[in-house]
Amino acid sequence: MGRVEDKVCLVTGGGSGLGRADAIALAKEGAKVVITDIDKENGEDAAHAAGNGAIFLEHDVAEEDQWQLVIKQTLGHFDELNVVVNNAGMFIPGSVEEVTWDQYRTHQRIHMDGAFFGIKYGIETIKANGKMGAIVNIASTTALLGYHTSFAYGACKGAIRTMTSHAAIHCQQLRYNIRVNCIFPSVIQTPLIEKLYADAAAAAEARGVERPAPLPPEQRIPSPGLGEPMDVGYAVLFLASDEAKFINGAELRVDNGSVINPAAL
Numbered sequence: 001m002g003r004v005e006d007k008v009c010l011v012t013g014g015g016s017g018l019g020r021a022d023a024i025a026l027a028k029e030g031a032k033v034v035i036t037d038i039d040k041e042n043g044e045d046a047a048h049a050a051g052n053g054a055i056f057l058e059h060d061v062a063e064e065d066q067w068q069l070v071i072k073q074t075l076g077h078f079d080e081l082n083v084v085v086n087n088a089g090m091f092i093p094g095s096v097e098e099v100t101w102d103q104y105r106t107h108q109r110i111h112m113d114g115a116f117f118g119i120k121y122g123i124e125t126i127k128a129n130g131k132m133g134a135i136v137n138i139a140s141t142t143a144l145l146g147y148h149t150s151f152a153y154g155a156c157k158g159a160i161r162t163m164t165s166h167a168a169i170h171c172q173q174l175r176y177n178i179r180v181n182c183i184f185p186s187v188i189q190t191p192l193i194e195k196l197y198a199d200a201a202a203a204a205e206a207r208g209v210e211r212p213a214p215l216p217p218e219q220r221i222p223s224p225g226l227g228e229p230m231d232v233g234y235a236v237l238f239l240a241s242d243e244a245k246f247i248n249g250a251e252l253r254v255d256n257g258s259v260i261n262p263a264a265l
C-alpha cells in the first residue's frame with residue numbers, strides 16, 4: 001500500500017484498456033489520479049472505478065490548448081502534478097502501400113503530437129514543484145520490430161521511443177529530478193485489440209479468405225499469449241513510483257518475451 005501515496009498522476013486515454021488499468025493501479029497505491037480522454041462516459045466511469053478521489057477531464061491529446069487547460073484544471077484541483085502517463089492512442093491497420101495520408105496524419109497527431117505535448121507540459125509543470133516526478137510513455141513492440149500492417153502506428157511508436165531518450169537525458173542534464181521512461185506492450189486484451197481482430201476477421205471473410213487449418217501441437221511454436229491490461233498497469237505503477245528513482249530513459253518490454261522470440265508472434 002502507498003507506493004505512490006499522494007502523487008498526482010495524469011493518465012491520458014484513461015477511459016479504456018491500458019489507461020484505465022494504469023489509473024486503477026495508481027489509485028490503489030494512494031495516487032490522486034486525473035483521467036483524461038475524449039470519451040466522457042468511459043472516462044467518468046474509470047474515475048469512479050479508480051476511486052481515491054480520482055477525477056475525469058475531457059481532453060484531446062492532439063490539441064495543445066487542451067493540454068494547457070487540462071494542466072490548469074489539474075493544478076486547480078490538486079495543486080501540483082507529479083506524474084504523466086502518455087497512454088492515449090488508436091490504431092488503423094495498414095501497410096506502407098495501403099495507408100492514406102489522412103490515416104498517417106491521424107496516427108501522428110494522436111500518438112506523436114500527443115506524447116510531445118504530454119512530455120513538454122509534463123516536464124514544465126512537474127519541475128515547478130521540485131519533487132521527484134516521472135513521465136511514462138506507452139510505445140509498443142511495433143517500435144522494435146517490422147510488421148506488415150502497422151506502418152503509421154509503428155512509425156509513431158518508434159518516435160515515442162526516441163522522444164523518451166532525448167527527454168530523459170534533458171531532465172538528467174538539467175538535474176530536474178524527473179525520470180522519463182517508456183513501456184513496450186505486445187498484444188494486450190483491450191477494446192483496441194478486440195476491434196482489430198473483429199475487423200481483420202470481417203475483412204478476411206469479405207475477401208473469402210479461409211483460415212488455415214491449425215498446426216498439430218508438436219509443430220506449434222509456444223505463443224507468448226495475450227497480456228492483460230493490469231500487466232501494463234503494474235509496470236506503469238513501478239515506473240511512476242520512487243522505487244524506480246534510478247531508472248531513467250529505460251525501455252521496458254511488457255510482452256512475455258515476444259520480441260526476443262518474434263517467430264512466436
Ligand SMILES: NC(=O)c1ccc[n+]([C@@H]2O[C@H](COP(=O)([O-])OP(=O)(O)OC[C@H]3O[C@@H](n4cnc5c(N)ncnc54)[C@H](O)[C@@H]3O)[C@@H](O)[C@H]2O)c1
Pocket residue numbers: 012013014015016017018019036037038039042059060061062087088089090110138139140141184185186187188189190191192193
Ligand atoms: N492493447 C494493446 O495490445 C497495445 C499494445 C501496444 C501498445 N498499446 C498502446 O496502449 C495505449 C492504450 O491502448 P488500449 O489498447 O488501451 O486502447 P483502447 O482503445 O482500449 O483505449 C485507448 C483510449 O484512448 C482514448 N483516446 C483516443 N484518442 C484520443 C485522443 N485524441 N485524446 C485523448 N484520448 C484519446 C480512447 O478514447 C480510449 O479511451 C495506446 O497508446 C496503444 O497504442 C496497446
